[in-house]
Amino acid sequence: MESIKIGLLGLGTVGTGVYRLLEKQAEEIKHKAGVNTVIDKVLVRNISKTREGIPTEVITDNPNDILNAPDIRIVVEVMGGMEPAYEYIKSALMSGKNVVTANKDLMAVKGGELMELAAQNGCDLLFEAAVAGGIPIIRPLKQCLAGNNITEIMGIVNGTTNFILTKMTNDGMEFEDALKMAQELGYAEADPTADVEGLDAGRKIAIMASIAFNSRVTFDDVDIEGITKITAKDICYAKEMGCDIKLLGIAANTDDGIEVSVHPMLIPSTHPLASVNDVFNAVFVHGDAVDDAMFMGRGAGMYPTASAVVGDIIDISRNIVFNCCGRIGCTCYKQLKIKKPEDCVSKYFLRMQVEDRAGVLAGVAGVFGSNNVSISRLIQKASDDNTAEIVVITDEVRAGNFKDSIAILNGMSMIKKISSVIRVYG
Amino acid sequence: MESIKIGLLGLGTVGTGVYRLLEKQAEEIKHKAGVNTVIDKVLVRNISKTREGIPTEVITDNPNDILNAPDIRIVVEVMGGMEPAYEYIKSALMSGKNVVTANKDLMAVKGGELMELAAQNGCDLLFEAAVAGGIPIIRPLKQCLAGNNITEIMGIVNGTTNFILTKMTNDGMEFEDALKMAQELGYAEADPTADVEGLDAGRKIAIMASIAFNSRVTFDDVDIEGITKITAKDICYAKEMGCDIKLLGIAANTDDGIEVSVHPMLIPSTHPLASVNDVFNAVFVHGDAVDDAMFMGRGAGMYPTASAVVGDIIDISRNIVFNCCGRIGCTCYKQLKIKKPEDCVSKYFLRMQVEDRAGVLAGVAGVFGSNNVSISRLIQKASDDNTAEIVVITDEVRAGNFKDSIAILNGMSMIKKISSVIRVYG
Numbered sequence: 091m092e093s094i095k096i097g098l099l100g101l102g103t104v105g106t107g108v109y110r111l112l113e114k115q116a117e118e119i120k121h122k123a124g125v126n127t128v129i130d131k132v133l134v135r136n137i138s139k140t141r142e143g144i145p146t147e148v149i150t151d152n153p154n155d156i157l158n159a160p161d162i163r164i165v166v167e168v169m170g171g172m173e174p175a176y177e178y179i180k181s182a183l184m185s186g187k188n189v190v191t192a193n194k195d196l197m198a199v200k201g202g203e204l205m206e207l208a209a210q211n212g213c214d215l216l217f218e219a220a221v222a223g224g225i226p227i228i229r230p231l232k233q234c235l236a237g238n239n240i241t242e243i244m245g246i247v248n249g250t251t252n253f254i255l256t257k258m259t260n261d262g263m264e265f266e267d268a269l270k271m272a273q274e275l276g277y278a279e280a281d282p283t284a285d286v287e288g289l290d291a292g293r294k295i296a297i298m299a300s301i302a303f304n305s306r307v308t309f310d311d312v313d314i315e316g317i318t319k320i321t322a323k324d325i326c327y328a329k330e331m332g333c334d335i336k337l338l339g340i341a342a343n344t345d346d347g348i349e350v351s352v353h354p355m356l357i358p359s360t361h362p363l364a365s366v367n368d369v370f371n372a373v374f375v376h377g378d379a380v381d382d383a384m385f386m387g388r389g390a391g392m393y394p395t396a397s398a399v400v401g402d403i404i405d406i407s408r409n410i411v412f413n414c415c416g417r418i419g420c421t422c423y424k425q426l427k428i429k430k431p432e433d434c435v436s437k438y439f440l441r442m443q444v445e446d447r448a449g450v451l452a453g454v455a456g457v458f459g460s461n462n463v464s465i466s467r468l469i470q471k472a473s474d475d476n477t478a479e480i481v482v483i484t485d486e487v488r489a490g491n492f493k494d495s496i497a498i499l500n501g502m503s504m505i506k507k508i509s510s511v512i513r514v515y516g
Numbered sequence: 517m518e519s520i521k522i523g524l525l526g527l528g529t530v531g532t533g534v535y536r537l538l539e540k541q542a543e544e545i546k547h548k549a550g551v552n553t554v555i556d557k558v559l560v561r562n563i564s565k566t567r568e569g570i571p572t573e574v575i576t577d578n579p580n581d582i583l584n585a586p587d588i589r590i591v592v593e594v595m596g597g598m599e600p601a602y603e604y605i606k607s608a609l610m611s612g613k614n615v616v617t618a619n620k621d622l623m624a625v626k627g628g629e630l631m632e633l634a635a636q637n638g639c640d641l642l643f644e645a646a647v648a649g650g651i652p653i654i655r656p657l658k659q660c661l662a663g664n665n666i667t668e669i670m671g672i673v674n675g676t677t678n679f680i681l682t683k684m685t686n687d688g689m690e691f692e693d694a695l696k697m698a699q700e701l702g703y704a705e706a707d708p709t710a711d712v713e714g715l716d717a718g719r720k721i722a723i724m725a726s727i728a729f730n731s732r733v734t735f736d737d738v739d740i741e742g743i744t745k746i747t748a749k750d751i752c753y754a755k756e757m758g759c760d761i762k763l764l765g766i767a768a769n770t771d772d773g774i775e776v777s778v779h780p781m782l783i784p785s786t787h788p789l790a791s792v793n794d795v796f797n798a799v800f801v802h803g804d805a806v807d808d809a810m811f812m813g814r815g816a817g818m819y820p821t822a823s824a825v826v827g828d829i830i831d832i833s834r835n836i837v838f839n840c841c842g843r844i845g846c847t848c849y850k851q852l853k854i855k856k857p858e859d860c861v862s863k864y865f866l867r868m869q870v871e872d873r874a875g876v877l878a879g880v881a882g883v884f885g886s887n888n889v890s891i892s893r894l895i896q897k898a899s900d901d902n903t904a905e906i907v908v909i910t911d912e913v914r915a916g917n918f919k920d921s922i923a924i925l926n927g928m929s930m931i932k933k934i935s936s937v938i939r940v941y942g
Contacts, residue, residue: 115663120663121730121849151925197898218660224806225658226652234644234652236548237541237826304547362812365791379537379823383813386788387806397805400663415842423547 091120096408097187098158099178100169101141101149104192104219105132108168108395108403111145115400123407131156133169133398140370157181161217164398164406168190176200182339183207183215188415190402192395194218198293198309201300206421212416214409221294222371224394225387226401231301231375232421237376243302244340247294249369249389250278250285251317251337255354256367259334260323265318277369284414287316288352290339295339297436298373299350301344305426312339313351313431320354324441324510327481329354331467334364335512347429356439356514432490437466439483442499443506446478450504454480461495463487477506483514517546520833521556523582523613525604526595527567527575530618530645531558533822534594534829535570541826547822549833557582559595568935576637583607590832592825593617602626609633609641612729612762614841616828618645618821624719624735627726638842640835642828648673648797650820652827655671657801658729658847664803670766673720675795675815676704676711677763681751681780685760688748701793711743714763721765724799725776729769731852735821739857740764746780750867750936753907754782757865757893759761760790761938773855782865782940787865858916863892863940865909868925869932872904876930877893880906886922889913903932 097114098105101503112119112129119127129148134141137151156162157178164184168177175193182189189195192271197204197220208215218228222245231240234392246252250272257268269286272278284290292312299307306335317337333356341350357364366372387396396511409415437488442501444450458465466487471479484492499505522538523835524531538545545553555574557874560567582588583604591608593615595601601619608615610633616625623630623646634641639719640798644654648671653769657666672678676698683694695712700702710716718738725733727743744765752763767776783790788810792798797815802808814820835841870876877896890911910918 107805111663115665118665118730119662122847196590218521225809226656229655230652234655235823236545236830237537237823239541239544304544362791365711365788377823379533379819381633381814381817381820383651383811385652385811385846387809388613391807393805397661397663397803400805401660404662405659408843409840412838412840413836414838414843417838417840418836421548500780508694 091124091126091410093126093128093411094164095128095162096164096166096403097159097162098129098132098167098186099153099156099165099167099175101132101134102168104168104395104399105393107392108166108399111396111400112403119404119407120138120198123404125407126350127403127407129164131159143250154176158334162187162451163410164190165405167193168399171196172196172199179204180207183211183213184214186211188214188406190399190406191215191217192399193217193292194220194293194297198296201297202278202420202422204508206493209416209419214406214415216406217485218402219395219398221297222373223387223389223390223391224397225371225373225385227373227385228301229299230385235375235377235380238379240302240343240375242342242376243298243373244338245338245371245373246363246366246462247339247371247373247389248285248291249318249371250282251291252367252371253277253369254286255317255320255335255337258322260400262322264322265320275298281310286318288314290341291337291352295341295350295352298339299341299348300422302341302349302375303419303424303426305348305424306422307341307348307428311350311428313434315353317354320512321510324512327441331356332359334359336363338515343426344429347427349429349434351431351434353513356512358516432493434489435486436489437486438492438508439481439512439514440508440511441481442445442475442508443477444481445504445506446472446476448510450478453502453504454499457495457498461491463492463495517550517552518837519552519554520590520836521554521588522592522829523588524555524558524583525579525582525591526592527558527560528594529818530594530821530825533818534592537822537826538829545830545833549830550837551833553829553833556588556705557585563715577605583611588613590614590616590829591621592705592829594825595934596621598622598625605630606633609637609639612639614640614832616825616832617641617643618825620716620719620723622648624722627723627850628732628846635842635845640832640841642832644828645821645824647723648799649746649813649815649817650823651797651799651811651815653724653799653811654727656811658844661801661803661806664805666728666769666801666803668802669724669797669799670764670769670791671724671798672762672818673761673765673799673815674711675797676684677717678713678793678797679703680793680868681743681746681761681763684746684748685751690748691744696758713746714740717763717778721767721776721778724765725767725774727847728767728801729850729852730776730847731774731850732848733767733776733854737776737854739860741779743780745936748937750938753867754865757909758785759780759783760785762789764941769852770855773853775860777857777860779786779939782938784942790940793802794876818840858914858919861912862913863875863910863912864918865907865936865940866934867905867907867936868934869899869903869905871930871932872898872902876904879928879930880899880925883921883924887917887920889918889921
């Protein structure tokens with residue numbers, strides 16, 4: 091039986107998971123792919139560190155032991171970050187090696203260029219682990235749903251923020267406390283910026299939108315807002331209105347361009363995504379033939395991520411056996427334009443503290459009216475100190491118009507504070 | 517650009533959907549697969565019927581126009597039923613044609629033989645549409661999750677019964693009324709046996725278990741029970757206990773064999789499957805690496821089913837272009853034994869009417885005790901006419917032992933009636 095040699099770039103959490111899972115599944119893979127898969131070399135930073143269960147002879151700190159090894163057919167990049175991952179992957183593809191990567195940062199920015207390079211060299215570049223961890227989403231989109239015109243893809247694609255919002259919803263915690271808890275449990279990093287500011291979700295929705303709409307969407311195209319301003323009170327009001335608040339990566343293919351963003355959003359509690367809690371991720375797809383479909387699972391973690399990486403390794407092994415590497419490459423054959431954020435349309439939830447006197451409501455309504463913002467629902471609650479709290483839900487409105495109204499409201503003396511502005515799904 | 521000719525066997529609801537979707541997606545498929553896909557011939561029963569949008573010259577009532585046509589590379593079987601579909605598919609494979617089928621009846625019984633035949637002839641035999649309609653599940657299992665040891669797969673895989681149970685749950689309808697409504701809405705057939713008796717779900721769980729556990733499971737292996745005995749009252753009691761009742765196809769790979777069955781089951785309302793309502797389907801998978809994953813969508817209907825069929829056609833087209841047909845064939849390389857139904861272990865919900873007098877509870881408890889059935893929860897409700905209603909939830913118990921207890925209880929004069937026996941998940 092043929093043996094396929096694999097080079098592993100990186101031995102952090104995911105790399106260790108991949109190493110162990112490949113070892114555990116070696117016998118099964120022989121049956122599934124018809125070949126032996128062998129990890130030949132593992133690139134690490136510090137070769138002197140002892141690593142249980144990994145023979146020292148496979149460890150190296152020289153990337154050329156993998157990138158220049160003629161008999162290594164598959165390079166698995168699980169280092170993360172832009173550099174040197176970018177250079178390593180380019181080098182691997184240019185010498186005809188197939189690549190598996192879990193690197194969303196890189197694929198969201200350089201995906202098009204790397205897929206092109208893979209195609210030029212007749213190689214596979216697979217990245218199932220780069221989006222939603224262990225959840226199968228890339229093959230379903232590129233293969234199972236290939237007969238669809240997909241018009242919308244959205245998802246809860248960041249477990250850290252979903253955990254925080256779940257704690258805020260179920261236990262009434264405030265953001266800071268829930269974040270602290272997430273950090274203590276190891277769900278959030280010491281510097282949580284990439285998660286709580288929506289950057290991680292932005293990378294994933296860029297990758298998913300590219301595949302769903304067959305047109306390249308990069309990280310820079312994504313309009314991004316995190317969850318740091320969400321309060322327990324917002325969540326309470328959302329609940330009163332039959333909604334939950336989730337951080338959604340959301341992309342729509344409209345007649346006048348692709349809308350792509352990450353925002354906290356009110357979503358009806360009856361929507362399948364609303365019941366996806368804790369660190370779970372889910373991706374919701376709408377296609378013209380399949381209608382609605384949803385994929386749920388663990389979006390991060392050592393073994394869920396390794397599950398996706400090893401699935402890609404097995405697939406490439408099958409391609410090597412059948413001599414058909416590069417069989418499914420880049421599917422971005424269109425060049426659709428990206429809509430400007432201000433031209434995108436949404437409903438909004440707005441919470442503000444105003445003077446508790448006659449004429450205030452009329453003033454607010456007047457500002458909205460003159461900016462083409464139509465109000466769907468308005469709740470006024472009395473408060474202390476001659477202050478009333480007003481909660482407004484708008485109809486669908488162009489973001490630019492809504493922003494203009496907010497600027498005007500902010501300048502009016504009768505408006506004491508605009509506490510929250512949150513998009514509403516649907 | 518190369519053209520791939522397709523022969524379509526059957527032009528009912530699914531066949532018509534496939535024809536239209538392929539036509540609509542023709543340009544996209546050129547980009548995705550790098551070939552033209554052309555429906556060359558369509559086999560129908562009655563060639564004199566006019567069919568809008570389908571040229572008469574492609575219509576035939578002679579199967580040999582497809583099966584013996586040397587330039588037809590892909591045969592799409594959407595007739596359903598065992599014969600003549602079985603003979604047609606065999607004939608197609610034996611003459612080296614690739615096959616796409618949506619036929620669960622056939623694949624659940626003859627899947628092993630047909631996959632073997634496909635392998636012998638270097639052909640693809642794809643059947644994504646045969647399980648859970650439009651929901652991508654076969655590629656996710658065979659490819660994305662190939663690095664997992666999957667220990668459990670279960671799902672709501674019949675839309676008709678899920679619609680009926682949803683109506684019984686949300687509107688308090690009785691089975692007969694909900695069935696009638698389903699029939700009026702076109703969700704249930706005039707003869708609803710295959711759906712309500714769980715046969716359809718049984719075929720699907722057999723196919724899914726085969727793939728998940730890499731060992732052939734056929735329809736005959738599945739222990740099947742339908743939903744005809746479920747009452748609105750059972751659902752009320754389930755709700756009181758924080759559960760919903762769903763018809764689940766469920767398969768587990770245990771140390772002493774595969775458990776595979778279709779049963780109505782109480783499932784915690786917090787479980788992701790519990791919120792899958794109406795005609796929606798969902799499949800829940802547990803793997804050692806990926807942990808829990810769930811796939812949801814439409815399990816039937818013209819276009820969701822066509823979505824799966826066309827996805828398979830596109831995949832085969834790519835294989836033809838890359839000369840790698842048969843790249844992923846049968847993955848049943850193990851021969852695991854199937855556990856007998858009576859050796860399977862479950863929790864049970866039991867509802868019975870008993871004489872309302874001292875000693876009855878002790879009698880019931882005694883029967884359970886002597887059969888190794890441990891009681892987890894017991895609720896006694898007063899009723900009319902010296903009758904009390906008792907609801908019992910057991911701990912996990914061997915089905916054989918539980919059945920023995922029920923037989924004894926049924927023979928006791930103090931037990932007036934055993935109204936319901938329903939399995940409890942988890």
